[in-house]
Amino acid sequence: MKQWLSVILFAGIGSILFLMGSAAQAQSVTKFGIKGGIQTAGMSSEPSLDGRVWGYSVYAYADRRIHDYLSFNLDIGITQRGFKSSQDETDETGQFIREVTATSKMTYVSIAPILNIDIGQFLYRPFIGFGPRVDFLADRTPGEFEFTEVTVPDETVDHFDTTVLGFSLVAGFKRVSAGGIGLRLEAKYESDFTDSLGRSDREFKNNAYMLVLGIGF
Numbered sequence: 296m297k298q299w300l301s302v303i304l305f306a307g308i309g310s311i312l313f314l315m316g317s318a319a320q321a322q323s324v325t326k327f328g329i330k331g332g333i334q335t336a337g338m339s340s341e342p343s344l345d346g347r348v349w350g351y352s353v354y355a356y357a358d359r360r361i362h363d364y365l366s367f368n369l370d371i372g373i374t375q376r377g378f379k380s381s382q383d384e385t386d387e388t389g390q391f392i393r394e395v396t397a398t399s400k401m402t403y404v405s406i407a408p409i410l411n412i413d414i415g416q417f418l419y420r421p422f423i424g425f426g427p428r429v430d431f432l433a434d435r436t437p438g439e440f441e442f443t444e445v446t447v448p449d450e451t452v453d454h455f456d457t458t459v460l461g462f463s464l465v466a467g468f469k470r471v472s473a474g475g476i477g478l479r480l481e482a483k484y485e486s487d488f489t490d491s492l493g494r495s496d497r498e499f500k501n502n503a504y505m506l507v508l509g510i511g512f
Contacts, residue, residue: 325359326477330509336376339486339500346379348398352405352505358477363416368424370407373433375400376501380449384442397438397449401501403430407463418472424465428485432457451499454492459501461487467507477511 331354337347354372361367377400384392409426432455437448467481483505491499 325357326511327355327357328477328509328511330354330356330370330479330481330507331372332481332505332507334374334376334483334503334505336378336501336503338378338491339502340378340498346381346396346398348377348379348400350375350377350400350503352507354405354507354509356509356511358411358511360471364413366411366413366422368409368411368426370405370409372405373402374405374430374503375402376503377401378499378501380438380451382440392443395440395442397440399438399449399452400436401432401452401455402434403459404433405430409463409465411465413471419468419470421468422466424463426463428461428463430459430461432459451492454495455499456489456491456493458489459487459491460489461485461501477509479507479509479511481505481507481509483507 332352334350334352335347336350352372352374354370356371357369359367377398379396379398381394381396384395386392405428407426407428409424411422411424414421414423435452435455437450437452440447440449462485464484465481467479469479470477484502485505486502487500489500491501
């Protein structure tokens with residue numbers, strides 16, 4: 296129930312931002328485009344996990360200018376995140392042999408409405424942005440602990456919730472004009488509000504640092 300309430304709250308915030316854009320028809324300029332990039336992702340967890348995992352993001356986006364200094368951006372796409380977990384391998388007497396690490400990856404369908412605030416009035420201008428985010432789990436690839444005599448999958452990712460609510464923080468540069476190609480370079484930080492293991496006492500919250508390049512028309 297909490298997950299669905301979160302989704303409803305997310306949809307309500309997104310609708311308000313969209314209506315803000317629709318209310319400024321005289322000033323509105325809308326661009327559509329694609330953007331993609333790389334990210335390093337990890338888990339804030341209890342007990343804690345070490346190590347981050349490289350992944351990617353690919354989005355279709357719509358950017359609607361609602362004011363000289365404000366624009367509403369909607370990202371819809373695919374993002375791949377992950378985490379590393381480690382276990383100690385021991386012999387029959389309990390003596391430590393080595394540390395064994397498993398790398399698990401998750402692929403999400405991600406939807407993020409973001410309100411951007413422009414800094415200055417330049418053709419190529421810096422901006423910052425923020426907004427909610429909802430991710431739907433599309434695929435999961437458990438990592439494997441490769442012990443000396445046996446390989447054991449990390450089953451943690453099999454218990455992940457299929458819907459995650461989070462937020463996005465953005466800073467970057469973009470080309471602002473009524474016509475022509477719109478270019479943008481974004482540095483993003485994304486983190487989860489909700490726990491990926493909602494039915495477990497163990498806490499798992501994903502976070503990612505991203506670098507994204509986009510082109511719009």
